Amino acid sequence: MNNELNATHDPKLRSWVASANEAGCDFPIQNLPFGRFRPAGSGEPFRIGVAIGDQVLDLKATGLVHTDDMNVLMAKSPTERQTLRAAISAGLAEGSEQAPEWAKALLAQSAAEMTVPCRIGDYTDFYTSVHHATTVGKQFRPDNPxxxxYKWVPIGYHGRVSSIGVSGQRFKRPQGQTKAPDAATPSFGPSKRLDYELELGFLVAQGNALGEPIAIAEAEAHLFGVTLLNDWSARDIQAWxxxxxxxxxxxxxxxxxxxx
Amino acid sequence: MNNELNATHDPKLRSWVASANEAGCDFPIQNLPFGRFRPAGSGEPFRIGVAIGDQVLDLKATGLVHTDDMNVLMAKSPTERQTLRAAISAGLAEGSEQAPEWAKALLAQSAAEMTVPCRIGDYTDFYTSVHHATTVGKQFRPDNPxxxxYKWVPIGYHGRVSSIGVSGQRFKRPQGQTKAPDAATPSFGPSKRLDYELELGFLVAQGNALGEPIAIAEAEAHLFGVTLLNDWSARDIQAWxxxxxxxxxxxxxxxxxxxx
Incomplete structure (x- = not known):
C-alpha cells in the first residue's frame, strides 16, 4: 500500500474497530472502500457505507454524507472526495472522539446485503493483458492468437450495462447457438463452456465533453474507484x-x- | 400505412391542423410520433410533444400526460399507450371539440429545438441487411465478405449510449489510429474515411427479467416505437x-x- 498518497494510507494507523487491526484483514483503516448496503432481508433502500474490518459503517448515520446515491458522491470534485475520506479515516482511528457515536452506525458485513455500487452509464471491457490475450486467442485462432x-491500439468493446450485477448473485446458464467444427449447421442449447475472467474495474466519476480528449496526466482525477469484475463468457457461443x-x-x- | 392496426391509422382521417392534410406531409394524422421539444433558444426543460403536420403538439398542455419524462410513457402498458394514441388522434381530428383549446398547444416545428427522445439504457447495433453486410464486408475482407x-445467428454489438445524440447535431471528426497496408507502423490523426449508415432504430420500452426469454409472438408488446438512426463510422480506424x-x-x- 502506497502511504505517500496521503495520511489516510499511513501503515501505522490503527482503528477502534478491533477487527480492522487483525493481520490479513481485507479492510484495515488504510483501505476504506465505498459500497451500497442494507440490513439483509430488510427490503430497505440501499444506502452508502464504508467497509472497516468485518463491519460496514453507515455514512449517512455519521452525518458525513446526506445521500443514498453513490453517483452524487462520484460527481464531487477530487478535493471534496479526499476531504470526505480524511474525515472517515479520522473518525475511525484509535482515539477518535466520534468512536462512541459511530459505533452505533456499524453493521456486521455478515448481516448486510450488498448491491451494485452505483448507476453505470456505459461499460467498456478492455483486453489489456498480453498473456490473457494470447491464451484466449489460441482458443479461437490457434495459429494466430x-x-x-494488439500492441498498438486499445482493444475493447462495450458491454451490456443492464446485466451488471453484484458478486455472489446467481444467474441462469446462458443458452445460444454453437457450431461444432465438424457440424454442417449450428445447434441451440445451454452453453457447455462457461468461463470467467477476473478483471480490474475502474469507475470513472466525471466524464468529458464529447470529442474533448482527457490528457493522460489528468486521467486520475476522473477516476472514482477500483473494483473487481467477473467477466462471464460462454466460450462456445463466443467462438461461433x-x-x-x-x-x-x-x-x-x-x-x-x-x-x- | 396499415389501417388494420386500429382506427387511428384510417387513411380517411383528416386533421384540423391544415398542414397535416397536405400531400406528401411527413406527419399526417395517421402518423403521430412522440418526441421531446422546447421552444428553440428558450433553455426551458424539454417536454413531450407529438408531431402533426408542420407543428408539434404539447402533450402536457392538452392534459393527456402529466410528465416530461418519455421513459414514464414508455413504462406504460401497451393498452394504456394505445388509449393515449386514440385520445391524441381524436383530439386532432377534424371536428374535434378540443380543437380550439389544443390549437393553443401547438408550436411550429421550425421554432422547436428537439433532443434525444428518452433515456437509453443500453444500445445494440445489429447487422441485419445481407446486402449491407456484403458491401461492408468487402471493404475489410474482399475475398470473404x-x-x-451471418445467416444463422444475430450479429450485433453494444454501442456507447453516452454518445447518442439527436439528428442534425454537430460533432467533431474523430481522431484515431490507422494503418495503411504498406506501412510498417500505424499513425494517429483525423479519420479520412468517415461514413454513415442509415439504420432503423427500435425503442424497447419494457424489458424482461435477466435470463427470461421473450417469445417472438410477444415481442411487439415490448416495442415502444421506431426511429431512424445514423450509425457514424470511421472506416479507416475500424479496419485497424x-x-x-x-x-x-x-x-x-x-x-x-x-x-x-
Missing part, C-alpha cells in the same frame, strides 16, 4: 458469433462487480 | 481496430437518432 493491432463484430450474446448475460 | 455465421473484439473507437464518437 495475437492480432497485429464473434466475427466480425466481436463478442455479444456470449458475454451480455452477466457481468458481476465486487460490492466494494 | 460474408462470414459463415476491429479484430478480434469488433468496432469500438471507430463507432463510439457519435450515433444520431431522429427526434420523432
Amino acid at each position: 495475437l492480432l497485429p493491432n 458469433e464473434y466475427q466480425p463484430l466481436g463478442p455479444f450474446l456470449s458475454k451480455n448475460f452477466a457481468s458481476t462487480l465486487s460490492p466494494w | 460474408l462470414l459463415p455465421n 481496430e476491429y479484430q478480434p473484439l469488433g468496432p469500438f473507437l471507430s463507432k463510439n464518437f457519435a450515433s444520431t437518432l431522429s427526434p420523432w
Whole structure:
C-alpha cells in the first residue's frame, strides 16, 4: 500500500474497530472502500457505507454524507472526495472522539446485503493483458492468437450495462447457438463452456465533453474507484458469433462487480 | 400505412391542423410520433410533444400526460399507450371539440429545438441487411465478405449510449489510429474515411427479467416505437481496430437518432 498518497494510507494507523487491526484483514483503516448496503432481508433502500474490518459503517448515520446515491458522491470534485475520506479515516482511528457515536452506525458485513455500487452509464471491457490475450486467442485462432493491432491500439468493446450485477448473485446458464467444427449447421442449447475472467474495474466519476480528449496526466482525477469484475463468457457461443463484430450474446448475460 | 392496426391509422382521417392534410406531409394524422421539444433558444426543460403536420403538439398542455419524462410513457402498458394514441388522434381530428383549446398547444416545428427522445439504457447495433453486410464486408475482407455465421445467428454489438445524440447535431471528426497496408507502423490523426449508415432504430420500452426469454409472438408488446438512426463510422480506424473484439473507437464518437 502506497502511504505517500496521503495520511489516510499511513501503515501505522490503527482503528477502534478491533477487527480492522487483525493481520490479513481485507479492510484495515488504510483501505476504506465505498459500497451500497442494507440490513439483509430488510427490503430497505440501499444506502452508502464504508467497509472497516468485518463491519460496514453507515455514512449517512455519521452525518458525513446526506445521500443514498453513490453517483452524487462520484460527481464531487477530487478535493471534496479526499476531504470526505480524511474525515472517515479520522473518525475511525484509535482515539477518535466520534468512536462512541459511530459505533452505533456499524453493521456486521455478515448481516448486510450488498448491491451494485452505483448507476453505470456505459461499460467498456478492455483486453489489456498480453498473456490473457494470447491464451484466449489460441482458443479461437490457434495459429494466430495475437492480432497485429494488439500492441498498438486499445482493444475493447462495450458491454451490456443492464446485466451488471453484484458478486455472489446467481444467474441462469446462458443458452445460444454453437457450431461444432465438424457440424454442417449450428445447434441451440445451454452453453457447455462457461468461463470467467477476473478483471480490474475502474469507475470513472466525471466524464468529458464529447470529442474533448482527457490528457493522460489528468486521467486520475476522473477516476472514482477500483473494483473487481467477473467477466462471464460462454466460450462456445463466443467462438461461433464473434466475427466480425466481436463478442455479444456470449458475454451480455452477466457481468458481476465486487460490492466494494 | 396499415389501417388494420386500429382506427387511428384510417387513411380517411383528416386533421384540423391544415398542414397535416397536405400531400406528401411527413406527419399526417395517421402518423403521430412522440418526441421531446422546447421552444428553440428558450433553455426551458424539454417536454413531450407529438408531431402533426408542420407543428408539434404539447402533450402536457392538452392534459393527456402529466410528465416530461418519455421513459414514464414508455413504462406504460401497451393498452394504456394505445388509449393515449386514440385520445391524441381524436383530439386532432377534424371536428374535434378540443380543437380550439389544443390549437393553443401547438408550436411550429421550425421554432422547436428537439433532443434525444428518452433515456437509453443500453444500445445494440445489429447487422441485419445481407446486402449491407456484403458491401461492408468487402471493404475489410474482399475475398470473404460474408462470414459463415451471418445467416444463422444475430450479429450485433453494444454501442456507447453516452454518445447518442439527436439528428442534425454537430460533432467533431474523430481522431484515431490507422494503418495503411504498406506501412510498417500505424499513425494517429483525423479519420479520412468517415461514413454513415442509415439504420432503423427500435425503442424497447419494457424489458424482461435477466435470463427470461421473450417469445417472438410477444415481442411487439415490448416495442415502444421506431426511429431512424445514423450509425457514424470511421472506416479507416475500424479496419485497424476491429479484430478480434469488433468496432469500438471507430463507432463510439457519435450515433444520431431522429427526434420523432
